[in-house]
Amino acid sequence: MTSATPPGPSTTPAILRRYRLAISLMFGIAGMTIGTWTARIPAIQHNIKMADGKLSICLLVLAVGGLLGMRAAGRFIDRHGSTTVLVLPSLTLGGALLFAGHAPTWTMLAAALLTFGVLHGTLNVSMNAAAVSCQTAYGRPIMTSFHALFSIGGVAGALLSAACAHIGLTVADAFAAVAVASTATAGWAIHRLTPAPTSNAKVQESTATAAPGRRRPRARILLLGMLAFSALISEGAAADWASTYLTRLGATPALAAIAYAAFAASMTLGRLIGDRLTAAIAPAALLRGCGLIAGGGLALGLIGGTPITAIVGFASLGAGLSCVVPLIYSTAGNLDPARPGAALSAVAALGYLGYVTGPAIIGGAATHISLGNALLILPALATLLVVAAPVVHHSRGRHHRPTNARRHKTPLPAATDDMTRPTRQIRTPEFTTNHLDHPVTDLEGALR
Template sequence: MATGAALGTWTARIPAIKRDLELDDGQMTVALFAIAVGSVLAMQFVGHLADRFGSARVLGPGGLVMAAGLLLPGYAGSLPVLVGGLVLFGAGHGVVDVAMNAHSMQVQRHYSRPIVITFHALFSIGGLLGSGAGAVAAQLDVPVPVHFTLAAVALAVLVEASRRRLLPAEPQEAAEQNRGRGISPAILLLGVLAFSCSLGEGSMADWSPLYLHDELRTSPAVAAIGYAVFSTMMAVCRFLGDRLVARFGPVALVRTCGLIAGIGMGAGLLAHHPVAAIVGFALFGIGLSCIIPQVFSAAGTRDPARAGRDLAQVSTLGYGGLLAGPVLIGVITHWTDLTTALTIPAALALVVALAAPVVRPRP
């Protein structure tokens, strides 16, 4: 939840930071890219640390770096300082992202039942809380430094309180030997699935409002509904996901979710009507909701001794999709139109459905 709240806090105040620093769109793009750079760089080493020392020992410091990294953008007086702060913030987020997914695998083994999707649901709830609080702060015209300071303190307290309840490192996690340095074909395929789903999620964030407004000629208020419905359905369905995994198994769930996402989105685009499009975005959110958690679960349980590194590799490819999605949609839109471009996330969801057997647990 802390990770989602941190990202939601930052996102809600982007317009204020852009205004205060008098940045143009190009400069703001550089700043936004800095978060991804920090995250991807951190993911290259955090997996080894989590495997060697235990995910619990990595989570605490990573969470504090993430909280501290939120302070610097709030007090930044220039673009270079903002970029540096966001690299640090992204690095903290990358560390926590990998370590918390590795730790969730350990917790799930103790529970002896699926619980990973619920953790991802809490991430979504944290994002809603962070962005909601940020919207209130923006409405009340709370200065960004004051807002980010309060948020950073609250996050640090939450991280410290959570750290005390984490499980100790398991024997194979602490005594892990340096084996299997490369990426296995199975982990690569899981990374492709993560890339495909993240590409769809990134595309929805940036292009669903424009599709409704520019292509279907809706009002700005209606255009905002598309991504809101997508995000809400994703969060709600994640609270149901673990029960579905327990009952039907991960392969059946991922296959069904991929079909719902691909067919629902595709049908909504073909109808070329605002109501159909919003329903299609909702179905796309329902479909994507449980896939990424199952992809991470499969990566983290293939070999508990190197769960951190496998998760880091899959997470890196997932971030690639999140970054590439909006760009790819934009490029294709120049060649054709936005309706055609948005069929790509729908098609990739169908590919995920076909590749669902890769998430089957190893015997």
């Protein structure tokens, strides 16, 4: 790879924007593929003639695959860099989805979902690690916008599946269309995303030269994981139980469907404006406010006991949770510059565990108490966000607002994920800015 002349002030923002777009597309791919799969679960169960028990096994296998992929991703990211790690899963995720669409038996479906889960989990952690690095290079909060693309991708995948079903296409045909689209998009994005690879020697050198006595902040990682677990329990429970709860309140099927739509729409809208909120409000205060909106809004909606108040409650839950996971992941990715992948993968895995177990936790509680009372568990969990909010507070010293990358008059640091090198950190109320020692030419050469 040849070295290029350092870009001037006018070209550096363009390089960063291109890098950011590529990462955003990865989030869209992850959301679209999982949304496509979720929307066609009933059709796949009917086609294979699976009993509910076998479908539960397949869904459990998918969850296990996701957890395995997330945990493995952390080690690979710290060794090779996040954008190197995400190449394989982004290119093959569509193929695994297509395999699931063609599975003739439930055992073959389970094998396909195990593969899909591992790839999706690996992509999830690696794209979030790349997003943290991109945010670092920008010098201002942009993490929430990436997660907005994940939400938009999920809605797009579900709508595409519904459209394919409406015109009579089979599940396999719909999955094939998504597989082609996701693979082509990933291929286009990779050429604009992959930075120069990091050698093992450089990783070892950076670890050796890190601050003496520095250790992984295990207690903070565990607390962040608990916050992610609590938040994603609510996401999973809302997806599976919101419409059912409204039905039990006497709502029509059309009105009941609005409950989850309101949740998803408010979450997406919250993420679209989340970066501005993160820039304007200290992270601890923002997380505390998110917890109050999510928990308080849902509690009032459930206590109201009518379909309309419940819809408003689920909308409040989505709005409140919109910025929570991006805040938590940003904090985790900056906890230990020498090992960003390890911290992020641990937190993401705990969050994902909450997402897949949330529906079962609420369902199990509903067998002993009413569904409405069981859903009150979610506001109770939201109080943890309020109480433990200082865990995302990185401020030491005076308030400093992140600088907008577009206003820089000097070349910015490269948006690479080689965060294992020694860094000089400026801690701000918004997030930790790591001024990497790479010139931006590394990224420009890689993008070429």
